[in-house]
Amino acid sequence: MYKYNDFDTAFVTERNAQFRAQVARRIDGSLTEDEFKPLRLMNGLYLQLHAYMLRVAVPYGSLNSAQMTQLALLAEKWDKGYGHFTTRQNIQFNWPKLSDVPDMLDALAEVGMHAIQTSGNTIRNVTSDHFAGAAADEIEDPRPVAELIRQWSTDHPEFQFMGRKFKIAVGAAAEDRAVLKAHDLAVRIVQNATGETGYQILVGGGLGRTPMIGQVINDFLPRADLLPYIESVVSVWNQIGRRDNKYKARIKITVHEHGIDDIRARVAARFALIRPSFTGADQELLSEIKTHFAAPNFRSGSTETYGAAYKADPVFRAWADTNLAEHRNETHAIVTISIKKHGATPGDASADQMRAMAELAAKYGYDELRISHQQNVILPHVHKSDLPALHARLKQHDLATANIGLISDIIACPGMDYCALATARAIPVAQQIATRFDALKLEHDIGHLQIKISGCINACGHHHVAHIGILGLDRAGVENYQITLGGDATWTANIGERAGPGFAYDEIVPAVERIVTAYLDLRTDAEETFLETFRRVGMAPFKAALYPEAVKKVA
Amino acid sequence: MARIFTPKVVTANALIEGDVIYLTADDHWSRDLAQAELITDEAHAQLRLLKAQSQVATIVGAYLADVKPGDNGPEPTHFREDFRRTGPSNYAHGKQEAEANV
Numbered sequence: 001m002y003k004y005n006d007f008d009t010a011f012v013t014e015r016n017a018q019f020r021a022q023v024a025r026r027i028d029g030s031l032t033e034d035e036f037k038p039l040r041l042m043n044g045l046y047l048q049l050h051a052y053m054l055r056v057a058v059p060y061g062s063l064n065s066a067q068m069t070q071l072a073l074l075a076e077k078w079d080k081g082y083g084h085f086t087t088r089q090n091i092q093f094n095w096p097k098l099s100d101v102p103d104m105l106d107a108l109a110e111v112g113m114h115a116i117q118t119s120g121n122t123i124r125n126v127t128s129d130h131f132a133g134a135a136a137d138e139i140e141d142p143r144p145v146a147e148l149i150r151q152w153s154t155d156h157p158e159f160q161f162m163g164r165k166f167k168i169a170v171g172a173a174a175e176d177r178a179v180l181k182a183h184d185l186a187v188r189i190v191q192n193a194t195g196e197t198g199y200q201i202l203v204g205g206g207l208g209r210t211p212m213i214g215q216v217i218n219d220f221l222p223r224a225d226l227l228p229y230i231e232s233v234v235s236v237w238n239q240i241g242r243r244d245n246k247y248k249a250r251i252k253i254t255v256h257e258h259g260i261d262d263i264r265a266r267v268a269a270r271f272a273l274i275r276p277s278f279t280g281a282d283q284e285l286l287s288e289i290k291t292h293f294a295a296p297n298f299r300s301g302s303t304e305t306y307g308a309a310y311k312a313d314p315v316f317r318a319w320a321d322t323n324l325a326e327h328r329n330e331t332h333a334i335v336t337i338s339i340k341k342h343g344a345t346p347g348d349a350s351a352d353q354m355r356a357m358a359e360l361a362a363k364y365g366y367d368e369l370r371i372s373h374q375q376n377v378i379l380p381h382v383h384k385s386d387l388p389a390l391h392a393r394l395k396q397h398d399l400a401t402a403n404i405g406l407i408s409d410i411i412a413c414p415g416m417d418y419c420a421l422a423t424a425r426a427i428p429v430a431q432q433i434a435t436r437f438d439a440l441k442l443e444h445d446i447g448h449l450q451i452k453i454s455g456c457i458n459a460c461g462h463h464h465v466a467h468i469g470i471l472g473l474d475r476a477g478v479e480n481y482q483i484t485l486g487g488d489a490t491w492t493a494n495i496g497e498r499a500g501p502g503f504a505y506d507e508i509v510p511a512v513e514r515i516v517t518a519y520l521d522l523r524t525d526a527e528e529t530f531l532e533t534f535r536r537v538g539m540a541p542f543k544a545a546l547y548p549e550a551v552k553k554v555a
Numbered sequence: 556m557a558r559i560f561t562p563k564v565v566t567a568n569a570l571i572e573g574d575v576i577y578l579t580a581d582d583h584w585s586r587d588l589a590q591a592e593l594i595t596d597e598a599h600a601q602l603r604l605l606k607a608q609s610q611v612a613t614i615v616g617a618y619l620a621d622v623k624p625g626d627n628g629p630e631p632t633h634f635r636e637d638f639r640r641t642g643p644s645n646y647a648h649g650k651q652e653a654e655a656n657v
Contacts, residue, residue: 027570029612047615050642050649052573080648095648098571345645416635417643425638427645477633 001064001368002147002292004112011155012109015116019043020102027099042122042160044115045101048420054093054101055118056108060128060146060170061089061371068358068369070111072351078104083354085339085347087411087460088167089127089371090118094418116154121162123153123234127169129177130372133295134334134380136326139189139197142172144290145226148282149187151289152227159234163241164249166234167206179373181205181214181493182465184251185233192220199226203233203263204255207459211495212252215260217267225271228278232270236263296366296381298329303384309391316391318444319402324387327380333387335365335379336372337394338401338409342438346412346430347375356397364390373462375411376404407442407449407516408434411462415455415472416479422455424472424479425505429453432509437516446516449530450489465489467530468515469496470508481508485515485542486534497539499546511546518545563600564591564629565607566639567617574649575639576614578607584614586650588640589628594619 004012019039026036040046044055056071063071071091075083078100079093086092096104108114118125126146133141149168153159159166171178172189180186186202199221205214221229237251240258255263309316325334337357339349349357357377361369364386365379372378382390394400403409410433413419415426430453437443452466456473463469469484480502487496503511516530522541523533534542543550565578566588576584577591585591594600600619607617620636622629631637642649 027612032611033615047568047573049639050574080646080652098573416638417645425644427643431645474635479634 001062002059002112002143002289008112009109012112012114012116015043015114016102016105016109019105023098023102038120041119042117043101043105044118045096045098046119046420048094048414048418049416049422050418051095052098052101053418054096054104054115055086056091056093056113056115057118057125058089058091058113058371059150060126060132060143061130061373062132062143063369063371064367065358065362065369067111067113068354068361070107070113072354072358074104074107075351075354077107082348082350084345084414085349085371085375085377087373087375087413087462088125089130089373090125091371092414094414119165120160121164123156123159123166123168126150126153127167127178127183127373129171129173130370130374130376130378131173131177131325131334131380132370133293133368134327134332135173135175135177136328137175138173138328139191140172141293141295142170142187142189144286144293145172145187145189145199146170147289147292148227148286149230151285152231152282158231159238162234162238163243164246166237166251168230176489176491176493177372179462179465179489179493181491182207182211182462182489183214185230186214187226187230190220198222199229201229201233204252204260205493206250206252207462207464208250209247209457209459210252210256211459211464212256213493213495215255217260217264224278224280224283225275227282228275229267229271232267232274233263235274236266236270240266296368298332298381299383300331301383301385303331306384306387309388313388315402316388319391319400320387322402322406322444323404329381331384332381333384335382335387335390336404337377337379337399338403339376339399340403340409340434341398341401342403342408343431343435344398345427346410349377353397353399356393356399360390360393373411374409376409403434403443405448405450406444407437407446407451409450410434411450411452411466413454413456413461415453415461419455421458422472423457423474424455424481426453426455426461426470426472429470429472429481429505429508433512436509436513440513442516442520445526446520447526447529449516449519451512452487462489463487464495465493466496467534468512470512473502475502479505481505481511483508483511483515483546485539486531488531499539499543500550501547514545514548515542518542560595560597560600561621561632562624562629563594563619564588564622565594565600565603565617566591566620566636567607567614570613570615573615578603578617582606588622588631588636589625591622591629593622593624593629 454461484496
């Protein structure tokens with residue numbers, strides 16, 4: 001885990017003091033809302049539907065137990081006893097008072113956290129693979145590079161007031177777990193034919209109202225060129241990106257309008273100009289950062305208790321089958337803790353649950369936790385012999401739901417229950433789908449199926465890249481839900497195809513059920529996943545299941 | 556012929572708490588939509604909005620929201636305003652919590 005040095009601590013302290021003074025000036029009326037808004041957004045503070053919302057950065061989703069415990073404190077002391085983990089690996093507090101926010105930020109600073117650049121037209125919190133440092137399929141831990149980018153982008157003077165926000169993700173594994181192709185810029189750590197490690201750079205991905213899949217702008221970038229290259233990309237976009245229309249301001253539109261070859265040439269020209277100014281300090285910093293991310297001393301020892309529990313306890317077995325992933329050390333496992341109990345709000349954890357997860361990370365997980373963009377919490381390193389005890393403790397805190405990757409492991413944005421931008425609710429739809437399929441006792445039979453729900457076209461719920469995507473809209477003053485099918489959030493990324501007319505709030509759960517029933521009928525066997533079936537048979541049979549009335553009319 | 560004016564209320568968020576508030580006929584801010592002044596005249600609506608917007612140290616983001624008259628005062632015509640007056644649907648937080656504590 002990265003530890004703040006004196007510079008970092010001084011920077012955050014200074015920034016918090018500045019913001020405290022800005023809040024005081026807003027409260028005494030010397031700043032108007034128009035003057036204050038850009039300042040609060042720079043510090044992660046939104047005004048939502050029912051209250052303020054503070055979005056706290058969890059850099060590349062990594063936390064230690066002290067940080068998680070502090071988040072629990074914030075939830076209890078200044079919020080309503082819970083926090084909401086987001087699709088960008090952050091945490092949001094939904095109910096802070098404006099006058100309490102400076103104290104919340106000071107409390108975060110005590111554990112090396114802040115809310116800087118979690119909003120505004122800046123480079124946002126860098127995201128990464130939630131299995132980073134533990135995955136069996138990664139070339140190296142991507143987090144040092146993510147941390148380097150975070151430090152470079154924080155308060156970068158050129159990139160504080162851009163045309164729009166800019167999101168960067170870093171991955172280093174064969175499997176893409178960070179939705180790299182849906183980011184403004186993605187860094188993929190790769191090896192070339194000679195075994196040299198470098199970076200593949202993608203640009204122009206993004207969801208929102210114009211979903212686009214990122215394209216490769218540089219297939220192999222030498223390691224020392226990373227920061228000047230990224231700086232060149234952001235700089236080129238910052239100059240030629242559109243500022244006349246906020247919906248056309250993201251780099252995906254710039255790449256689309258100019259073409260990837262034109263952007264590549266412009267970036268190369270800019271790179272030639274600025275590369276000489278990077279004289280190696282960034283590489284020294286990267287080496288220093290890497291020391292913070294040294295892998296823990298993985299314990300050896302027998303994993304017999306795991307095998308015995310797996311055989312003897314069917315509840316443990318079901319959980320192990322869905323919630324564990326392969327660790328690079330074979331005596332260890334990666335544990336995903338589901339914060340998606342059937343009927344609960346996806347991504348919400350109570351203060352008690354946060355504290356429990358922190359304690360378990362300290363006890364069984366080398367003090368490490370991760371937040372996934374899928375809104376779950378991960379203990380990246382757990383010795384297999386500790387898994388039965390861990391599972392027993394998770395059960396006590398309602399954290400042992402065995403549903404990772406299944407139909408109830410739903411991504412949902414806050415939607416109109418909280419968000420001022422939303423056009424419809426997302427959370428209750430997720431709750432009802434999860435409850436329904438739990439009642440049907442079908443979810444393990446259905447297998448891997450990702451449902452993602454957004455409450456507006458901005459697509460924070462990643463609906464475009466869901467196997468079954470749901471988009472909530474306002475149609476003539478009523479909530480209406482559009483379904484897309486066949487989206488894919490991995491390296492084979494794909495934007496889902498719209499199935500047809502939308503469904504009313506009370507029709508959306510039955511509609512999803514019809515899709516799933518159709519899949520169960522259509523699949524060749526239990527091994528063929530929903531996405532594989534969709535790719536094989538296409539939209540037509542699902543459309544027929546979704547709109548039986550239309551089929552009747554044609555007949 | 557002039558368009559028929561849809562009745563309005565002036566609504567905003569409180570500066571400190573950030574919660575939803577409504578302007579009353581006697582120039583107070585209420586947390587309860589039923590207490591809001593039902594405005595049926597367009598010119599009066601603009602004046603009330605200006606009055607609200609001048610209170611920069613008390614409120615944020617005042618606007619005119621469509622309502623219809625009901626038995627117990629103004630009622631929302633759109634589901635967004637219905638959520639604003641009620642609170643989130645996943646927890647009994649916000650205004651629902653306040654009601655429970657009365």
